[in-house]
Amino acid sequence: MIDLHAHVLTGIDDGPKTAIDTLAVLKQAVSDGTRQIVSVAHANDGHFDVTREVYDKAFAAAVKEIRMARLDVELIPAMEVRLGPKMDEGYRNGDFLAIGNTHYFCVELPPNDFPAYTLDALYKLSLEGLRLLIIHPERNRGIRKRPELAERLIRMGAMGVASGGSILGQFGPEVEASAWQLIEIGFIQAVATDGHSLAKRPLRLSVYEPVLSRRYGESVAISMLTTTPSLVLDGAPVELVPHPRIGWRRWFGTR
Ligand SMILES: [Fe+2]
DSSP states (O other), X not given: OEEEEEOOSTTXXXXXXXXXXXXXXXXXXXXXXXXXXXXXXEESSSSSOOOHHHHHHHHHHHHHHHHHHTOSOEEEEOOEEEOOTTHHHHHHTTOSOOSTTSSEEEEEOOSSOOOTTHHHHHHHHHTTTOEEEEESGGGOHHHHXXXXXXXXXXXXXXXXXXXXXXXXXTTOHHHHHHHHHHHHTTSEEEEEOOBOSSSSSOOOGGGHHHHHHHHHOHHHHHIIIIIHHHHHHHTOOOOOOOOOOOOHHHHHHTO
16 A cells, blocks of 8 residues: 555654654554555645755655664655645745655645635646645535535646545544545545554554445555555556445445
8 A cells, every 4th residue: 555645754743753753653554554655744834834954854864764674665755735825936946845756746725714816826836737636625624615616626637635534534524524525526536644643643544445445345445545646656647537435235236
């Protein structure tokens, strides 16, 4: 499995606080069957505001720890960039990192609103040749209230990546319902852990496999946890296909 979104670097945002914590969450991911992790850090959010310099240093340290501990996992660099009107400028200046060597770029919307400039700012960013991954869109109140905004994002070619906790209901029933709805209309194409720590938000992707399988079938679960994230890491196109829920009759009939 490939985790498209987790905070594993030491002491730079709300992820692990010490190198020991970093190793512990990485070991958790490895023992769960994850072999590649997009290692994000919060940028442009007015709180952590991780800079390239700070990020690069923490990333290099984590890679070194992995090598020393001989862990079978690869970290891919990326930033989780909070929506702002000038994200395109920040990207041009080299302040923000896309995922690895790809044109996929992670944007986090604010939880409570969908500012009037949002579509414009995302469009300007996509003009930089980037394909936007909207991180946990189900946690944005604006999209929950007006799901048609997701259609606008789809038309822009943006893709959603849900947090696993959302489909388990850990952020409440509204967020959970929104996650399923966004999967069913084809906006959300992958589920990631958004892991931060061993217990509170663990790096255990396998937990989501049966939940997705029950609802959409095994092939959709595999595509959301492995195949689509792998296309992203290759910089290959991902089609925004809707995933209709399997009816009970069909579900029983195919098993
Ligand atoms: Fe995150």
